[in-house]
Amino acid sequence: MSTTAGRGALVSGGSTTAVGAAGLVLGLSSIFGGGVHLRIGWLLPLVGVRFDVDPLGGLLIALTGAVAVVVGVYAVGYARHEHWSVLTLVLLPTFVAAMILVPAAGTVTTFLLCWELMAAASLALVLADHRRAAVRSAGIVYAVMTQLGFVAILVALVVLSAAGGADDFATLATRGGAVASGTRTAVFLLTVIGFGSKAGLLPLHAWLPRAHPEAPSPVSALMSASMVTMGIYGIIRIDLQILGPGPTWWGLTLMAVGAMSAVFGVLQASVATDLKRLLAYSTTENMGLVTVALGAAALLSASGAPTIAAIAITAALVHLVGHAAFKALGFLAAGSVLASSGLRDLDRLGGLVRSMPVTTAMFGISALGASGLPLGAGFVGEWLLLQSLIHAPTQGDPMVALAMPLAVGAVALTTGVGIATMVKAFGVGFLARPRSTQAADAHEMSRGMAVGMGLAAASAAVLAVAPGVLGPVVQRVLAVLPAVGGDTAGPHLGAMLRLPGIPGSMSPGVIAVALVLAVIVAVGLGRWGRSRRPAPADVPLWACGADELSPRMQYTATSYAEPLQRVFDDVLRPDTDIEVSHFAESRYLIAKVTYRNRVEDPIERGLYAPVVRAVGAVAERVRRAHNGSVHLYLAYGALGLLVVLLVVR
Amino acid sequence: MTWIGAIRRAGRIVEPAPSAPSDRMAPPAGVTGSLQLRHVDCGSCNGCEIEIAGAFSAVYDAERFGARLVASPRHADGILATGVVTRNMHDPLLNTLAAVPQPRVVIAVGDCAVDGGVFRDGYGVVGSVADVVPVDVEVPGCPPTPAQIVAALRSVTGR
């Protein structure tokens, strides 16, 4: 059994890596070597399947490919350990292939086909562990939301191609401006809803914090690092490239949705105690930031500031890539913790730095990236975004003058709370002492998983220290986005980041070198000082007079987040219960205090629950007509035939 | 500005410093005028605590002679122990003293700490502070007055 499982894992992980590598090559060659075109007439009746890869699609393909390479290597060890079923093993590379095909699609029909393939494959992968009830319920939520999103996209794209009179994106892009404004508005709104739900934007984010934690970790990594970016790709492709430049309110809408997603996502992440749920909300946060950048680009190019718009769109692309690197790494590290200890609950983890040093270092790199601090993979994107927002010229437009400072505030709040969140995830989950026996018994997993994480960490580190590697790529992508300032020079991403028209420049490489030097000096001075002092004495730890500290005295994720939870009480709506039971003899003697604290998603409770209830009520009505009697059904059939005959008479 | 007026009306309320006590010991950390103390209540009736609070109040102001109460034994030059050593506080007293860096001083405040006082033969009592740890300075009285406590502290601070 174990050798079969091992062989299956090897084949599945190996083919995932191979598909990913092929995607990486395809993406890079189409960015640098001109477009790739492919037409398969027989695959789809009437219209055929057509792939046209331009630099924008190439970037997304290369990104997905890179993530898949890493995940494939990791999955070899993971799938063997978790005894994945054959279906799951087969679906992993299929899912990757579908994701690579989505940005390659050159026509509306091909795009919809690949999109649905991607959705179906990911749904089946989420349900890999379908014996647990939580997985099944997450699967239902994901299935419903992804299909509703698909309906929105389907209608939007069909309307668009009917209005534009063409099926392929290239022709549509030339005719996008001629589409009637009412149609354009409808398509814009529908695509923002459809693609926004895939990208995990508010208020259609609810599937994300459910499906990501319950899916196997390599799948979560793929979903969070590349599948959600397909939503962003859709918004860029349809709304910015084909339909753009749109009116001012398009940019404002995107910015508002993005800012709300970012702030809400990070607040939910800050109070989450489930490690993977925390990462999932962080995905909503980061996609929100990217959407703010897209909105800013649309708004600025509409208000006549294409150079700054180019900086904003660069920020979006750079952050997309950076997010993919650190989020894939984060989910993979969380996956090895889960595989080794069976725990996702931060309140029961801890002490992994001693038992799982490699995984701890990996998660540390990921957390640094997610907190948006210098030397993290998320820093450059957020820096570019803030620069474009701060330096946006208002041109006398009050909406721009109002939107930009608000967006700066939202991004700043997001980053600040994001740092607290990642300090919590890393400090509580990995440092300190183990809070449960499972955490104490954790151990490093297989070599393949470590290699996979190492690859992701290396790319995150390169992106953090030398974002200049993205310079040529971003330049080519900007060239195909003339609607949002792509025809301007664009920011210079080299060893030194220089922004046209803005007196701001920054070099992550120099920051890194300075930090390394400072660490060396500090360590050297410490050594030197220690050699001159008397030998240190060994004394017991001070535990306020008690004999020893127990792991239960440590900060937990819940207690760490409690002040934040109190400050943002109105948004988070926590559910707190304190039950005090007294001894029978006296009310002054307390036998037990029970404290329960739950933070549910207020949007889910406020917005989804009524809809679900209404659908349930309607279904209940409809169900009365289905009483199982064959005679009744025959009568329905006859009635239906009668109606049809009457109508077509 | 009523509070400025209040300050002016109150004037100086601190007691004039009496002459320094004669029986001095060398300051534990080798620095005169700086004595950081961690207070340990080993089982006191809290009478002594009230007097210690008085000694550090604005009227007796022990801090002008260089004595301070600190929150952690790691920051302290010694401990200020009050009350008889009860069974429950026996180990914490030892732990606290172990956490104070050497050289250090132990000041026993009140009759209970000095020789057991009124609680000497109680069922939960281990003994006086001197029965458990070596004591350097004793302040008798039940409770001792703030002036007595200040005098004892000055014998250590050297001011």
Ligand code: SF4
């Ligand atoms: S000496 Fe007197 S005042 Fe101080 S603790 Fe003992 S009984 Fe209380």
